[in-house]
Amino acid sequence: MPSQLATLNDWVDDVARLTQPERIHWCDGSEQERQALLELMLASGDLLALNPDTHPDCYLHRSSPSDVARVEHLTFVCTSEREDAGPNNNWMAPADAHPKIDALFAGSMRGRTMYVVPYCMGPIGSPISRCGVEITDSPYVVANMRIMTRMGSAALARIEREERFVKGLHSIGELDPERRFIMHFPEELSIKSYGSGYGGNALLGKKCHALRIASHQARSEGWLAEHMLIVGIENPQGETRYVAAAFPSACGKTNLAMLIPPEGYRAAGWKVWTVGDDICWMQPGEDGQLWAINPEAGYFGVAPGTSQKTNPNALAMLTRDAIFTNVALTADNQPWWEGLDERVPATDWQGRDYDPANGPAAHPNSRFTVSARQCPSWTPKAEEPAGVPISAIVFGGRRASLVPLVFEARDWTHGVLVGAAMASETTAAATGAVGVVRRDPMAMKPFCGYNFGDYWNHWLSFDQPGRKLPKVFHVNWFRKGADGQFLWPGFGDNMRVLEWMLRRVEGSVEAAETPIGLLPQPGDLNADDVAPEAVDLLLGVDTDGWREELAAIAAYFDGYGERMPQALLAECERISAALEARPQTAQSRRASSHA
Numbered sequence: 001m002p003s004q005l006a007t008l009n010d011w012v013d014d015v016a017r018l019t020q021p022e023r024i025h026w027c028d029g030s031e032q033e034r035q036a037l038l039e040l041m042l043a044s045g046d047l048l049a050l051n052p053d054t055h056p057d058c059y060l061h062r063s064s065p066s067d068v069a070r071v072e073h074l075t076f077v078c079t080s081e082r083e084d085a086g087p088n089n090n091w092m093a094p095a096d097a098h099p100k101i102d103a104l105f106a107g108s109m110r111g112r113t114m115y116v117v118p119y120c121m122g123p124i125g126s127p128i129s130r131c132g133v134e135i136t137d138s139p140y141v142v143a144n145m146r147i148m149t150r151m152g153s154a155a156l157a158r159i160e161r162e163e164r165f166v167k168g169l170h171s172i173g174e175l176d177p178e179r180r181f182i183m184h185f186p187e188e189l190s191i192k193s194y195g196s197g198y199g200g201n202a203l204l205g206k207k208c209h210a211l212r213i214a215s216h217q218a219r220s221e222g223w224l225a226e227h228m229l230i231v232g233i234e235n236p237q238g239e240t241r242y243v244a245a246a247f248p249s250a251c252g253k254t255n256l257a258m259l260i261p262p263e264g265y266r267a268a269g270w271k272v273w274t275v276g277d278d279i280c281w282m283q284p285g286e287d288g289q290l291w292a293i294n295p296e297a298g299y300f301g302v303a304p305g306t307s308q309k310t311n312p313n314a315l316a317m318l319t320r321d322a323i324f325t326n327v328a329l330t331a332d333n334q335p336w337w338e339g340l341d342e343r344v345p346a347t348d349w350q351g352r353d354y355d356p357a358n359g360p361a362a363h364p365n366s367r368f369t370v371s372a373r374q375c376p377s378w379t380p381k382a383e384e385p386a387g388v389p390i391s392a393i394v395f396g397g398r399r400a401s402l403v404p405l406v407f408e409a410r411d412w413t414h415g416v417l418v419g420a421a422m423a424s425e426t427t428a429a430a431t432g433a434v435g436v437v438r439r440d441p442m443a444m445k446p447f448c449g450y451n452f453g454d455y456w457n458h459w460l461s462f463d464q465p466g467r468k469l470p471k472v473f474h475v476n477w478f479r480k481g482a483d484g485q486f487l488w489p490g491f492g493d494n495m496r497v498l499e500w501m502l503r504r505v506e507g508s509v510e511a512a513e514t515p516i517g518l519l520p521q522p523g524d525l526n527a528d529d530v531a532p533e534a535v536d537l538l539l540g541v542d543t544d545g546w547r548e549e550l551a552a553i554a555a556y557f558d559g560y561g562e563r564m565p566q567a568l569l570a571e572c573e574r575i576s577a578a579l580e581a582r583p584q585t586a587q588s589r590r591a592s593s594h595a
C-alpha cells in the first residue's frame with residue numbers, strides 16, 4: 001500500500017479509475033526525485049536550462065499562450081447554499097459541479113503519469129499548519145509544489161498521523177480555455193482544477209488551498225487565513241516586531257516583504273526580515289496575541305518590475321535554483337523582463353525572436369518560483385512552529401487621490417471596516433483624474449472561500465476580552481500630485497512609515513484624531529526631505545472627498561444584504577456623521593483642489 005491511510009489510498013484509486021493514467025507516482029520530495037523530474041522535463045521541452053554560469057540550476061518554462069493567469073471567471077466556490085458563497089464568488093451547487101468537472105477528468109490522464117503530491121502548508125511541526133494532497137498530471141506543477149510547500153514523505157507522515165487533508169485534483173487536460181474550471185468544495189475540503197497549468201490555477205496549495213479552502217476552515221476553527229505578507233522589523237535595540245500586510249495584486253507586496261531600509265536606518269541598526277510575501281495564517285495564542293505563520297515555503301513572484309532599485313533582495317535570490325515562467329531571454333540565455341535593466345532581450349516569452357511590435361518581451365504576469373530560504377532577508381523565524389506575534393496589520397491599495405499615505409484605525413471594529421472598505425485603482429490616474437476603483441476587501445476579493453458578510457463577522461469576532469489584538473493601519477504608497485507624479489518615494493523609503501507605525505504600537509508617539517482615523521502629527525513622520533506641500537497632501541483629509549467615499553462604501557456594503565455586519569454599518573455612519581460635522585479645513589481644501 002502506498003500509504004497507511006485507507007481514505008487516501010481509496011481516493012487515489014477512485015481518481016485513477018476516473019482519469020486512467022498510465023502510471024502512478026507517489027512523491028517523496030527527495031533530491032533524486034527532483035533530478036528525475038528535471039531530466040524528464042528537459043527531455044520533453046517543458047523546461048529549458050538557463051545559462052549555467054550566471055544562473056546555475058535555473059530553468060525556463062513557457063506556458064501555453066492562452067494559459068498565463070488566474071481565471072477568476074472560471075473559478076467557483078461550490079457550497080450547498082448559494083448565499084454561503086456570497087456575492088463575492090461565482091457559485092455552482094456541488095451536485096451540478098461534480099458531474100460537470102468529472103466529465104472533463106474522465107480519461108484525461110491517459111498515457112500520462114499521475115503524481116500524488118502530499119504537502120504541508122506551514123512548518124511540518126506547527127500546530128497552525130494544515131496538510132493537503134494534490135493529484136496532478138503535470139511534472140511542472142510537482143517541481144513548483146516542491147519549492148512552494150513542504151512536499152513529500154514528512155508531509156505524508158503528518159497526514160497519516162492526523163488522518164485529515166485537503167484533497168486537490170488537477171489535470172492540465174487539453175489546456176483549452178473553453179474546457180477549464182477551478183472549483184472549490186469548502187464543505188468537503190476539496191478542490192478540482194481542470195484545463196490550466198498556470199500557477200494560481202494549478203499549484204493547488206497556494207490560492208486554492210491556503211486561501212479559499214483555508215479561509216472557510218479558519219472560520220469554523222477560529223483563526224484567519226489571509227492574503228498578507230509577513231515582515232519582521234528589527235530596531236536598533238535588537239527588538240523585532242512583526243507586521244502583516246494585505247495589498248491587492250500589483251501593489252508591491254513582494255517588494256515590501258523584502259524591503260531594504262534606507263542607508264540612514266541601516267547605519268542606525270534597523271533590519272528587515274522576510275517571513276512571507278503572500279499568505280498569512282493567524283491564530284490567537286494563549287497570551288491573547290495573534291500568532292502567524294507563512295504557510296508557503298517559496299515565492300511565486302511577478303518578475304516584471306523586479307530590479308536592483310525596486311527589490312535587490314529578490315534579484316539576489318534569483319541567480320540559482322529557480323524556475324522562471326514566461327520570461328524573455330537574453331542572447332546568452334539569461335532570464336530577462338521589462339524593468340530589469342537596459343539590455344535588449346533576444347527571445348520573447350513565447351520563444352519568438354524579440355520584436356517590440358509583438359508587445360512586451362516578458363509576459364506581464366511572468367513569474368519566478370524560488371525557495372524562501374534563498375532570500376537574503378529570510379529569517380529562521382519562518383520555520384518557528386509557534387509562528388511570530390503580529391503587532392500591526394496593514395491594509396493598502398493603489399489610490400492616486402484622496403487616501404492619505406498612512407492612517408491608523410481607532411480600534412479593532414474600525415480596523416475591520418478599513419479592511420472591508422479597501423479599494424485599488426485598476427489604472428493609473430492621469431493628472432487630477434481618478435482611476436477606476438475596484439473594491440478588494442482585505443485584498444481577498446478573488447480568494448475568500450465564503451460570503452464576505454460572514455467573513456467580516458468572523459474578523460469582528462476576534463475582539464474578545466483578554467485579546468491583545470494588533471493595531472490596524474491603512475497605507476497608500478501611490479498618491480499622486482497635480483502633475484501626475486508620485487508624492488512619496490516608496491520602496492525602501494516605506495520604512496519611514498513602518499517606523500511611525502511601530503512607534504504607535506510602542507505608544508511612543510501621539511497621533512492626530514480625524515474622522516477617518518489617526519494620522520501622523522507634523523514632524524512625527526520622517527519626511528524632512530519631502531516637499532512640505534507634498535506632505536500636506538499625503539497627510540491631509542479631504543472632507544468632501546471622504547463623504548463621497550463613505551457613500552460609495554455604504555453602497556458596496558448594500559450588496560451583502562442581511563449578512564452584512566451591523567457593527568460595520570454603524571461604524572460607517574459614525575464616520576459619516578463626524579465628516580458632516582467637520583468643515584473643510586485649509587489643509588483639506590488644498591488636498592481636494594490637488595486631487
Ligand code: OXD
Nearest residue numbers: 070200248249278300
Ligand atoms: C498572486 C496574486 O499570484 O495575488 O499572488 O495574484
Ligand code: MN
Nearest residue numbers: 227249278279
Ligand atoms: Mn497574491
